[in-house]
Amino acid sequence: MLDSKVVNLVAPLIRSYYERAEGFAPPETPRREFGFGDYEKKIAFRHYSFRDEAALRRYLVDKAPPFASYSTAFYQHPEARPMENKKLVGAELIFDLDSTDLNLPCREEHGRDWICSKDLDAVKDETIRLIEDFLIPDFGFSDNDICINFSGNRGYHVHVNSDKVHELGADARKAISGYISGTGMDMQAFFPTIGLKGVGLKGPKPSDQGWGGKFARSFIKALETGVGELQSFGIEPEIARKLFRKRTEIVLGISVGNWDRVSIPKKADFWKAIIANMSIKQGDSIDSNVTKDMHHLIRIPNTLHGDTALIAKKLSSLSELKRFNPMDDAIAFKDGIIKVKTGRVHKFTMSGTQFGPYDNDTVVVPTYAALYMLLKRVAAL
Numbered sequence: 001m002l003d004s005k006v007v008n009l010v011a012p013l014i015r016s017y018y019e020r021a022e023g024f025a026p027p028e029t030p031r032r033e034f035g036f037g038d039y040e041k042k043i044a045f046r047h048y049s050f051r052d053e054a055a056l057r058r059y060l061v062d063k064a065p066p067f068a069s070y071s072t073a074f075y076q077h078p079e080a081r082p083m084e085n086k087k088l089v090g091a092e093l094i095f096d097l098d099s100t101d102l103n104l105p106c107r108e109e110h111g112r113d114w115i116c117s118k119d120l121d122a123v124k125d126e127t128i129r130l131i132e133d134f135l136i137p138d139f140g141f142s143d144n145d146i147c148i149n150f151s152g153n154r155g156y157h158v159h160v161n162s163d164k165v166h167e168l169g170a171d172a173r174k175a176i177s178g179y180i181s182g183t184g185m186d187m188q189a190f191f192p193t194i195g196l197k198g199v200g201l202k203g204p205k206p207s208d209q210g211w212g213g214k215f216a217r218s219f220i221k222a223l224e225t226g227v228g229e230l231q232s233f234g235i236e237p238e239i240a241r242k243l244f245r246k247r248t249e250i251v252l253g254i255s256v257g258n259w260d261r262v263s264i265p266k267k268a269d270f271w272k273a274i275i276a277n278m279s280i281k282q283g284d285s286i287d288s289n290v291t292k293d294m295h296h297l298i299r300i301p302n303t304l305h306g307d308t309a310l311i312a313k314k315l316s317s318l319s320e321l322k323r324f325n326p327m328d329d330a331i332a333f334k335d336g337i338i339k340v341k342t343g344r345v346h347k348f349t350m351s352g353t354q355f356g357p358y359d360n361d362t363v364v365v366p367t368y369a370a371l372y373m374l375l376k377r378v379a380a381l
């Protein structure tokens with residue numbers, strides 16, 4: 001349970017945020033289901049519907065919920081229940097990328113519940129890769145079909161909102177998610193002559209579309225990076241050194257689909273390593289279900305996240321995402337200072353200022369830094 005003193009401190013701030021915030025009503029608001037959370041459960045109440053942003057604002061100002069979510073699906077009767085009575089019309093396609101799923105080594109230092117700038121940078125890169133390496137080239141979505149928002153805590157949500165995706169069924173969504181995470185692919189399809197004696201090894205060219213091209217480009221990149229990188233693909237040190245020495249020749253061959261000069265002794269490991277390197281980590285079942293399960297509710301862009309007091313900031317383009325720093329650009333409460341008693345807190349940087357590390361200290365810090373610690377439950381009032 002979050003201390004009631006903290007709840008009472010935060011409620012008027014949430015209220016003031018929604019009094020002034022704009023652009024938080026999702027497209028086609030009247031056809032969406034809404035849900036709201038408390039500090040224990042991110043979706044504690046659901047089956048709400050609102051006519052427009054003004055109506056949604058009235059609710060948010062009145063109740064000051066720490067979490068606000070909406071359906072990526074459109075319904076004829078979004079408030080109806082049970083779910084079947086809502087009458088599904090269509091749904092966006094959603095990808096939920098969470099830094100915890102990347103399993104970075106820094107997690108050993110700060111534990112699963114904390115995130116550092118490395119985690120935030122890595123999940124941002126993963127989001128850029130999802131868009132640049134998959135959604136745009138392989139699925140043909142355009143910049144205009146794609147909306148990106150910071151989740152408010154550990155990652156990013158990518159929404160694909162175009163007529164093309166609205167009618168996709170659960171199986172198609174599952175297949176798209178599977179493609180992006182590289183599951184169930186057959187090496188034989190990319191190397192048709194693999195394992196055949198006396199036949200040259202034919203394989204994908206870097207200019208190929210889809211996974212074949214990704215595979216070839218990834219291998220060439222490893223080849224140009226060095227022996228260690230090749231070994232990380234499961235290639236024996238001796239062979240890796242040989243490949244590296246002959247890299248110019250090999251790259252030339254692969255550019256026309258000729259993999260003859262590449263010896264792939266542990267095929268399965270090699271394939272797996274390249275996929276792991278190239279695919280997008282969509283994480284555990286809950287997160288990958290965000291794409292598959294059309295009834296899922298997801299954070300409304302530009303609403304607050306109740307574990308951080310940061311804004312689930314909507315980013316209007318890929319270039320805005322590239323420039324975005326959540327610990328700076330997603331701060332909601334810039335004014336004032338608050339005195340808190342900390343527990344053990346790893347250092348963190350917000351608005352260009354480093355805070356901590358703290359260890360049972362009493363500190364006076366800007367409101368946003370105090371709220372970040374209080375809501376992450378590593379400090380008390």
Ligand SMILES: [Zn+2]
Binds near residue numbers: 107115
């Ligand atoms: Zn970290």
